[in-house]
Amino acid sequence: MKLHHLEALVSVADAGSIRAAARLLQLSQAAVTKALRELESEQQLALFVRTAGGVSFTDAGHRLLKHARLVIGQMERASEELAKLRGDQAGKLTIAVTPLVMVTFLAETVSLFRKQMPSIQLEIFEGLTAVALPRLREGALDFGILALAVALTDQEFDIEPLFGYEPRVMARRGHPSAGKHSLHDLLDQNWAVNFTPASYESLMQRMFWQHGAKIAPARLHGAHSYSLMLELVQYCDMLTWAPGPLLLTESMRDWAQALTLDEQFETRHVSVISLRNAMRSQAAKCFIDCLCKVIRTRSRSASEANRTLFDRLELLL
Template structure:
């Protein structure tokens, strides 16, 4: 296999068509098609199925695509490290960050990072499990600052704990359930939650089952964005389940009410997560150093905003 063949495969996956992949690569459609046919001939397997709706990857194509992303990611990082040795400080940093960390610490960390590496291009994903895990596995992102879950096994991922924090049930101020004190009073309301197929059982156990609460599946609505989840709570009369530090962000300011429930929920951890045995590039190392510096500085701050925030956190670093 050759690098340009892997690049063509990834480009088709990212754009959804040979025409768009050719435009992205600055090549003709026939050149991209020929490259993919050569790759299929070499592997003696069909990798793509072309139909009226676009391109569909076969099982073999999906498997090769995962390896292609890893290989190209490692080559990109090698280029960046050599550029760093030349003093060029060029490259790209791709990270995933959980929403409340993004709102509280990342802006300052990125300002420091941009001062140190002004020529590095940034790509930031919302650090929800469904978004983060596939991209970490494929090498699309360099690292993630996200809640550590059972979907991140130690044999596959390395994890550096940053914080422990509690979760809470929220509603908008004035919601009919505002005065509820137990989960038993909440079984007949609709909920806005974030989960994947893999994390759903653990979430439901933490929120409902361990407290002896059965809830109808039709009451559970999955929001694949923190902003969507908060909008559903604020404007659609739903209940939400969120990290307590989210209450310190502007997105939750002034309208969120935390229910004073007798039940307690599992403590969660936010960690720096990366693929085991991967080699972090200089941009990733620099960003994480900036992030740790901001966290340490604000942990010592006398600012009331910082004191309120760290009152919701246990620092683990």
């Protein structure tokens, strides 16, 4: 199994077809096809199903793809480290950021990072579970700044807590359920939430089951971006379960409210999460250092906005 075989595999997965993968790799279709055939022949397994609409993966193909992404990701990081030793500063940092950090600390962090590493290209994904977790496991992210509903193990991930917060049930102001005081009175409402099949039980336990509340799956609507969640809550009368400090931010403070419920929810932690024992690039270390510096500086600020924010955060740095 050679590196160009794995690059062809990943490119087909990302591009959706051999023709598009060839453009991505700047190779001929024949070269990509040859690499894929060699890979299938070597492994003695069918990895793809070729259709008129493109290429789909068999179970074996999906399993190999996961490992291929990890290998290529580590090779890219190794190349970046060696380039730095040669004096080359170019590179790329791919991360996922949870919405709470996105609307509170991200802009300052990126500005500070760009001053220190101006030649590094950033690629930033929303750090919601359904978006971030698969990419994290595949090695497509250098790291994530996340608050995941699914339990993560120390054997699989390195987890560095930053701060904790209290989750709240939220609705638009004037929502018909605004006066309700129990989760059990909200089970007939529609909810905008974010989960994957793997995180579903963990999310339900945190939100409903621990309080003896059972909700029909048809009431749960997947919102896989922060902006989409806001739209569904503000304009479709859906409820959501989100970090309480979001109510202080520009995106929610003028129209959203937290419901005052008898049930309490356990504190959740926002952490820097990366694959266990993955090599962390200098760019990754720098970005994390910048984020920690911004959080610490804001936590010591005398401004009313920062004091109010950090009254609702449990600093874990």
